[in-house]
Amino acid sequence: MTALRKVLVVDDDPVIGKSFDRVLTGKGYAVITAANGEEALKKLSTENYDVVYTDIKMPGMNGLEVAERVKAAKPWMPVVIITGYGTAEQEARAKAAGATRFIHKPLSPEMIEGSAREATETVVPEEPATTAAAEPKESVVKSVALFFAAPFFGLAYFIALPIVGGAMLAWVALNAAMKYTVVRNAALILKKVGLLAAAPFIGLASIVLLPFVGLVALAWLGASALVANVKAR
Secondary structure (H helix, E strand, O other), rough: OOEEEOOOEEOOHHHHHHHHHHHHHHEEEEEEEEOOOOHHHHHHHHOEEEOEEEEOOOOOOHHHHHHHHHHHOOOOOOOEEOOOOOOHHHHHHHHHHHOOOEEEEEOOOOHHHHHHHHHHOOOOOOOOHHHHOOOOHHHHHHHOOOOOOHHHHHHHHHHHHHHHHHHHHHHHHHHHHHHHHHHHHHHHHHHHHHHHHHHHHHHHHHHHHHHHHHHHHHHHHHHHOOOOOOOOO
């Protein structure tokens, strides 16, 4: 069974509320009335509505103030202004407040039903707080995976940085000295000796780094599998 769309009609003239009730009841709407702005705001604070209709001229709070208060508290809720003598200035204020429509009395059944259908078809079904709370699960899983992988990345960087820095300095110095024949010959000899001497260190670095690289790869694969499992749900 489809839930009824709730319509709040704010007007000090009970005939208006009865007109809405007569036209909309039985067509998928539940019509609730309020005699003034204060009563309307109390009802809006305890219940959710799909659209609010409010007259402009009422005792106490006028309809434009009602519209501004409603849109300030619940900007996703459609508000339709109804009046028998609305001015261009009032219409501009209603639009500035975010009112969906501005319709004039006398109201025909077609105007009531058409404006209700238009307002409820364009309404945002979820409150912003509900939408904002739905944080993507994928980003949370990735953050957790990166948190656990960070120490391994840091340790690998700490071990590799001196080796990379030393190699760069040696390369720059060698290029500067290679213009001398004696240096070139010596460099060839040192290259062979250096490779021979560096071989154990390269092997040691590989032995030290490979487990960390493997752990990071395993952590990434595990996080990817967890993300895929969350998406499947």
